[in-house]
Amino acid sequence: MHFTSPVxxxxxxxRSIFLQVTSGCSHNACKFCRYFRGVAFCESTxxxxxADLKELVNLPRYFPKERLFLQAAxxxxxxxxxxxxxxxLVHRYLPxxxxxxxxxxxxxxASKSIEQLxxxxxxxxxxxxxxxxxxxxxxxxxxxxxFTSDDILREGTKLNKANLRFTVSIVNGLGGHNxxxxxxxxxxRVLNExxxxxxxxxxxxxxxxxxxxxDVRNGTFVEATEKERLLELAALVENLTCETVFSATQATLPxxxxxxxxxxxxxLHGTLLDFAKNANEEELRRHRLDVVAMMLPENALPxxxxxxxxxxxxxxxxxxxxxxxxxxxxxLEP
Ligand code: SF4
Numbered sequence: 001m002h003f004t005s006p007v008x009x010x011x012x013x014x015r016s017i018f019l020q021v022t023s024g025c026s027h028n029a030c031k032f033c034r035y036f037r038g039v040a041f042c043e044s045t046x047x048x049x050x051a052d053l054k055e056l057v058n059l060p061r062y063f064p065k066e067r068l069f070l071q072a073a074x075x076x077x078x079x080x081x082x083x084x085x086x087x088x089l090v091h092r093y094l095p096x097x098x099x100x101x102x103x104x105x106x107x108x109x110a111s112k113s114i115e116q117l118x119x120x121x122x123x124x125x126x127x128x129x130x131x132x133x134x135x136x137x138x139x140x141x142x143x144x145x146x147f148t149s150d151d152i153l154r155e156g157t158k159l160n161k162a163n164l165r166f167t168v169s170i171v172n173g174l175g176g177h178n179x180x181x182x183x184x185x186x187x188x189r190v191l192n193e194x195x196x197x198x199x200x201x202x203x204x205x206x207x208x209x210x211x212x213x214x215d216v217r218n219g220t221f222v223e224a225t226e227k228e229r230l231l232e233l234a235a236l237v238e239n240l241t242c243e244t245v246f247s248a249t250q251a252t253l254p255x256x257x258x259x260x261x262x263x264x265x266x267x268l269h270g271t272l273l274d275f276a277k278n279a280n281e282e283e284l285r286r287h288r289l290d291v292v293a294m295m296l297p298e299n300a301l302p303x304x305x306x307x308x309x310x311x312x313x314x315x316x317x318x319x320x321x322x323x324x325x326x327x328x329x330x331x332l333e334p
Pocket of ligand 1: 025026027028029030033034035036073074105131
């Protein structure tokens with residue numbers, strides 16, 4: 001397999017087949033992210049993709065084969081024709097695959113017309129995963145996301161017109177101390193317009209080596225307390241009026257919460273407020289530092305694909321797999 005880039009996937013894609021079609025991230029600048037730093041962005045050749053699909057035909061029988069998730073950071077940046085060619089190859093070699101997912105940046109969608117998005121949906125693309133992070137323009141700019149809330153609104157509307165479902169991730173705590181309520185209200189306004197199928201919140205976890213970690217160290221960014229983050233999530237839920245699934249099940253959050261909106265709003269909102277009321281800041285902060293440790297590659301839990309990745313022939317791993325993040329990193333300490 002031609003894996004030359006770190007493999008990342010949403011928690012909900014743990015049982016998907018992975019196929020690398022790009023390497024690295026076409027943007028690679030978000031302030032809080034360091035997943036693909038040092039990895040050159042490039043597109044896989046069709047020959048590489050086809051060779052990998054030929055290998056994937058031999059996946060063990062027990063491995064689920066209905067969903068395939070393209071790698072890497074924003075595989076949907078490929079142009080429409082290339083994505084259609086990839087879908088055709090996927091269906092030819094893996095006829096059991098019913099849908100194809102990928103991470104997509106907002107500007108990856110901007111480069112495609114509604115007609116093109118519709119043809120991609122017809123070719124099997126479904127439930128793209130978009131890191132919207134926030135609907136607050138000040139934060140989008142501060143974090144160097146490379147798009148604005150107007151861009152999110154325009155591109156989300158296009159996806160809906162094309163009947164191409166999508167999930168958004170948002171980053172709870174992205175605005176730091178005393179900013180959560182603003183971000184929650186502005187984010188809810190944007191999400192209510194674009195109506196994602198799923199909303200998956202993450203909680204900001206400052207990773208060593210990211211530009212944001214430097215800001216924390218030099219005092220220009222003060223992290224939100226864990227209680228503030230819970231109240232921010234509660235404010236988000238309170239202000240969401242669209243029909244969607246709220247899936248707060250990511251490891252970066254201190255609790256698991258799942259429900260449909262608007263039906264479960266009262267339950268979700270009440271649970272978050274209760275949790276915030278009883279929050280023990282010290283305990284939750286320990287959880288945050290455990291999450292940092294867990295996100296260090298050497299501590300990562302085995303992924304269902306790991307045996308496959310480590311045993312397939314010709315695997316070429318980038319040196320980025322040997323990241324040297326300090327185990328004792330604490331962004332609050334100098
Ligand atoms: S958050 Fe996503 S788009 Fe931003 S640099 Fe990281 S991988 Fe790229």
